[in-house]
Amino acid sequence: MAPRVEAAVIGCGLIGASWAALLAAHGHAVKAYDPDPARRAQLAETVARLRRQLLELRADAGGSVTVAGDLAAALDGATFVLESAPERLDLKVDLLAEMDRHCPADVVIATSTSSLLLSDMTARCAHRDRFIVAHPFNPPHLMPLVELFGTSPSVLDRAEAFFRALHKQTIRLKREVPGHIANRLGAALWQEAVHLVASGVADVADIDAALIHGPAMRWAVQGTHLTYHLGGGAGGIRHYLDHLGPSQERRWQSLGKVQLTADVKKMLIDGIEQEAAGRSVANLEAERDRFLIDLLKLRDHL
Ligand SMILES: NC(=O)c1ccc[n+]([C@@H]2O[C@H](COP(=O)([O-])OP(=O)(O)OC[C@H]3O[C@@H](n4cnc5c(N)ncnc54)[C@H](O)[C@@H]3O)[C@@H](O)[C@H]2O)c1
Numbered sequence: 001m002a003p004r005v006e007a008a009v010i011g012c013g014l015i016g017a018s019w020a021a022l023l024a025a026h027g028h029a030v031k032a033y034d035p036d037p038a039r040r041a042q043l044a045e046t047v048a049r050l051r052r053q054l055l056e057l058r059a060d061a062g063g064s065v066t067v068a069g070d071l072a073a074a075l076d077g078a079t080f081v082l083e084s085a086p087e088r089l090d091l092k093v094d095l096l097a098e099m100d101r102h103c104p105a106d107v108v109i110a111t112s113t114s115s116l117l118l119s120d121m122t123a124r125c126a127h128r129d130r131f132i133v134a135h136p137f138n139p140p141h142l143m144p145l146v147e148l149f150g151t152s153p154s155v156l157d158r159a160e161a162f163f164r165a166l167h168k169q170t171i172r173l174k175r176e177v178p179g180h181i182a183n184r185l186g187a188a189l190w191q192e193a194v195h196l197v198a199s200g201v202a203d204v205a206d207i208d209a210a211l212i213h214g215p216a217m218r219w220a221v222q223g224t225h226l227t228y229h230l231g232g233g234a235g236g237i238r239h240y241l242d243h244l245g246p247s248q249e250r251r252w253q254s255l256g257k258v259q260l261t262a263d264v265k266k267m268l269i270d271g272i273e274q275e276a277a278g279r280s281v282a283n284l285e286a287e288r289d290r291f292l293i294d295l296l297k298l299r300d301h302l
Contacts, residue, residue, distance in 0.1 A: 011112075018050060018272060031077075089121065207269070
């Protein structure tokens, strides 16, 4: 079993609560802090629910989540810190600087930021090298991916060992870029999906169906590059590029750029409400998590 780590989770919304549950299920002693008293009051119940989901995958190693009354109390004694506060640069700059002042220099501080740059966020920190991006995918207690970026190889090595012990699949960015990798891929795809809706090619639900029953299934197995390798048959990617490269280029040239105007937003909201067909966000989350847990079990057997 992985050694018990004293960890701090700062910000206990959607992402922080999920991190806290995952860490505790792996035996870590977590101290959690959120400035919102309602979030603090709700955390134990949320963590218990998410730990029950994780029990389907492996035994719970019996860690704990203690709610701290302030930031300093949460950070005291922590050797690994996960920050999941709101995605606002001004807020993160202040928060990271405060955490930097409080934590000894050998403490690793990881931010969950989806799109901000580490170099901007750590502008006022003295020990910039101990900060990393550790970008999870929602919900972090289930989704394997954690994208890492940092400036110190030894800090990244420590972070990689920490996340791998949580059964996460880590990847490292060679340089920082807004949105890291997976969110950029997601943004590119969603831009075209919105363009297809806005330009009247198909309804929201049909575009999701095209993805769910088509490319998403193959991507879950082999990603996008290897998938095209197989699109070339026995000749692999060399034949694919010769045969279908020009048609890819034609498609790339016709991809749309979109703006989230009032009309486009209305089309999306109406289409998504129709697709949800009365299912609440909680119902949809439960459906997603059921499927993710089954998929993770399947992967463990591959
Ligand atoms: N939602 C996603 O799908 C997703 C996925 C990956 C990463 N992220 C990243 O995770 C971070 C948190 O996002 P979220 O979706 O959990 O947001 P959220 O709104 O659900 O939670 C943010 C929490 O931070 C708290 N908070 C506010 N000010 C704070 C402060 N000064 N210090 C500490 N906590 C503070 C809020 O009270 C709230 O509980 C963001 O950086 C976001 O980009 C989000």
